[in-house]
Amino acid sequence: MFDGILIVLQPLNFFWLVVGVGSGIVVGAIPGLSGAMLIALTLPMTYYMGNIEAIILLIGMYVGSITGGLITAILFSIPGTPSSIVSTFDGYPMTLSGKAGRALGLGVLSSFVGGVISWAFLAALFGPMTSIALRFSSFDYFAMVLIGLALISTVSRGSTIKGLIGAGLGMLAAMPGIDPTSGQLRFQFGSSDMLNGFATLPTLVGVFAVAIVLEAIFRNDHAISSNANWSQKVEISFHDLARHWKNLLRSSVVGTWIGVLPGLGGNVGSIIAYAFARNSSKTPEKFGKGCEDGIVASEAANNATVGGALVPLVAMGIPGSVIDAILIGALMIHNLSPGPLLYRNAPDVIDALIASALLGHVVMLFIMWFGTRYIARLVSVPRHYLFPVILVFCVVGVFSSSNIAFDLWVMLGFAVVGLFFSATGVPLGPFVIGYILAPIAETNLRSGLMATGGAITPMFTHPLTLGLLSVSVVVLLWPFVSNVRQVRRAEERP
């Protein structure tokens, strides 16, 4: 662990951490842009960096983007990222009553504490979980993937059916190319360019960067005019740690465990932590009207999901969130196979990753403390200058990583797919997680069946596998069961 901290504190690596956190905060603060988009856009640029530098940069962006959303959430009631939606409930009313600096200070401090507590869980858990994961059978991995797909499909915005369709289409998008088990070429559609299928980078950039820019243009997003009245500094007081310690601890633990569950992310963590905080408050009626506890709960939880989501990523190679799915893409680009053996094969990379999750939050604290008033002005950059530049970086980034013109058309094709999903209400998260997890699911299912000579019964007789499969079935069926109960209750009412 200390080795990792020493690695990150090396001058060049620390520089990349600061760049990552800073750019993540700026992008997270701009509504319509997201951390997923920034990380997807940066992936091609990291191709020419060392493994450790690339991971430090991307983790810095992850931390920064989760936090940056609170700036516009509190100042303008427009969440910069989905994970800051809940911060608008109480943050903006505080701004309206002249307490913007206080609200931002609480948000920043809570984000820091949430991130540090989840880092402690990450540092403590990844070792034991890696040991457990090494004992997982192929069928266990297959079942874990099913849980991830089921979770992301049921909790993403929109209906469960559409989430499942998105996940299924993502899995199909990963199938063309070389079959991972037999080496057979499949689904080339008669084109030699499809020998390797739809490459990871252009797919992710197309869906997360280009499609989101096009969607923002479609929604006619305009730049936010800067709040000329806000000239206060961010008021951070460490006395708040004592005043809000219960809420901070509870929300951080909630966020960490939500992050651990494959497929969920900061927005789910912040919603659940906010609900807990309101239910356990002596003055729940104050929530939604400028209550400090609301901001503390939301921001502590959403940053805590960062460390939590990294636990399954580091231990098992299964993404804890959509951004983690993109981070898996980053590992693969740098010839690092995600999974429990990663720590054995590249311990310095994992140490640096874990240390970045901690030091990233320290850097975030300082940047937000002193830089928020300037970042708030950056947010008002006109979209008609910003979006075309982002599109150019998408094109340059995708081409520079592979030198294949076909990848640019793949990127545009998936941008159309992303736009179509947006128009029809299909969430992007399941699609991306389905795309990333499909090879893992298929390989493990087929390996398991090879090991058992084609017998599928061990999947239902081995306790762990049966337990994991049962969880995925429950998660999938719960929304439908809940609907049936609602209809029955509505019918029973006079």
Place this chain on the structure above:
Amino acid sequence: MTSPIWKAKMISSRSPLADIALAIATIVIAGIFIGLSLDLPPPEYEPLGPASVPVGVALCCDGLSIFLLVRASRELQRTHGVAPLVPAREIPGRLILKTSAVLLWTGLYVASMTIVRIPFVWSTAVYLTALSWMLSGFRPKSLLVSAAIALIVAFGCEYVFTHIFTTNLP
């Protein structure tokens, strides 16, 4: 058809036309994968082979899409076919046109470099200037600023990527 289970499943679709479009697209895509899977060889050394998992996923997608199609069709029947494409919101035609124009212009930008072989700097400068100006609503004042930003980004990218990262540009 009147049991709570069926009623719960048939929670009304809020955007039936979009659901129908999604269902049809998914059925077509899944059908293509199933069709292409028929040409794959049968399994030799393992039970499943290269076709089984794609076919399984495609069939699941088809099943979900058929459910979505039935639900959306019932909603359309219920509302006598007057459900909006997107609930509670009209989409101005100009926004659809603008988004399509951006996509087309980006496609032309990619084609200009990869097919016509126009150098990166000039393709990018023209692309950025025209796109920024279009997104600003063709305001005369923003044309100069767009052009200036375009030249800085085009030449800047070329220098950074070819001299610092030493990579190829389109």
